Amino acid sequence: MPELPEVETTRAGIEPHLVDRTITAVTVRENRLRWPVSPELSQMATGQTIVSVERRAKYLLIGLRRGFVMIHLGMSGSLRILAQETAPQRHDHFDMMLDSGVILRYRDPRRFGSIFWLDQLSHRLLDQLGPEPLGEDFDGTTLFKASRGKARNVKTLIMDAGVVVGVGNIYANEALYLAGIRPTQPAGKITIKRYHRLADAIKSVLEKAIAAGGTSLRDFLKEDGKPGYFRHALKVYDRAGEPCLGCHKPLSSVRITGRATVFCKRCQR
DNA sequence: ATCGGGACCTGCTTGC
DNA sequence: TGCAAGCAGGTCCCGA
CATH class of the missing domain: 3.20.190.10 (MutM-like, N-terminal)
Incomplete structure (x- = not known):
């Protein structure tokens, strides 16, 4: 959750x-x-x-x-x-x-x-934990440095708590969509410019989700028993097959290290 | 050193 | 309707 x-x-x-x-x-x-x-x-x-x-x-x-x-x-x-x-x-x-x-x-x-x-x-x-994503010591350079020489895909990289903490499956999908980066891209081949976009997307989506009280999908409730409202703002997570909000093509889905991964083939390269 | 996959659990949804 | 399979927001640990 x-x-x-x-x-x-x-x-x-x-x-x-x-x-x-x-x-x-x-x-x-x-x-x-x-x-x-x-x-x-x-x-x-x-x-x-x-x-x-x-x-x-x-x-x-x-x-x-x-x-x-x-x-x-x-x-x-x-x-x-x-x-x-x-x-x-x-x-x-x-x-x-x-x-x-x-x-x-x-x-x-x-x-x-x-x-x-x-x-x-x-x-x-x-x-052993990496930097906080909303802290000042995390930015595109952090991701760029951590990715050099790595064959693993970029989604796995940003979900690695040794690289940056706190990014789970929902927000990894969302941030990659916002940054226009395909989750399956080999991390080591992505430019620093695109990593700056990705780090900004991670910060942005996490901040907005916090402001909305988090995402309630199935059973997450806040300490007062009420749900969070970020679910309505999700652009790709849990939307496989539904139209991309940018280009209206159906969203694609794959599994990356066992986790549901949703993206747009046209908007994410 | 790096990587993918299995493991740990219960509960809900889906499909035969 | 009933049952089994599949899937779920995490992440450590092991073997390749």
């Missing part, structure tokens, strides 16, 4: 409910996620005050006076803010109770997500 805009939407939504609150209890109902939930999490976090709610790539980082709770939503995860205790549903794996009475509840049917306790802001899953 969540790519960077959905994670950022969630972060911004939960932040005001969490900062300056004290954690009164942590409940782990199911610890078998992508990796086991850190066994010390409940003991370390309970009684502590939350000082920040940040995001790095698709990880949420809840900063406490001492240590961090790190959450990844995987494919089907979501966080909700509950004003009061309600009976947990199937797949509600984790609760964090606050002194305000609010509960932060984690749901993840497929259990591809993860929840870790971190003593410090360092983790093997964080330390």
Whole structure:
């Protein structure tokens, strides 16, 4: 479900409910996620005050006076803010109770997500990540340099978290369409000029998606239970066979490393 | 070193 | 109607 805009939407939504609150209890109902939930999490976090709610790539980082709770939503995860205790549903794996009475509840049917306790802001899953796409240290030159000598296709390149983080399947398709670049193009053959267009397209589509509250396709809901509205702005994702919004030819689809890839043969070269 | 594919899960849609 | 196959927003890890 969540790519960077959905994670950022969630972060911004939960932040005001969490900062300056004290954690009164942590409940782990199911610890078998992508990796086991850190066994010390409940003991370390309970009684502590939350000082920040940040995001790095698709990880949420809840900063406490001492240590961090790190959450990844995987494919089907979501966080909700509950004003009061309600009976947990199937797949509600984790609760964090606050002194305000609010509960932060984690749901993840497929259990591809993860929840870790971190003593410090360092983790093997964080330390190898590339730059943030909306940061100043990411631009066309970043992509150009990472692509030299690479035979892999450009879509796989921009979805590689070691190159740039946060670009998942929806926004990779959208950004390549906006930049007029065919997803199957070998990354090593693309000019720096076109990589500048692509980096700009990535920034643009992510910013617009964040402003719209993310993309709700099947089951993504914001922390308040409402959907995001960027779905209506998608130009190619989930539109295979439908007319290109530019030239009206039917959109083509292929699979690239197992992922649905939609593009326009005329508008993307 | 680089790359593609498998693996991890559940739930919904599609097609026979 | 029922059942099985196929597919889904992620990404680590392994073997080639």
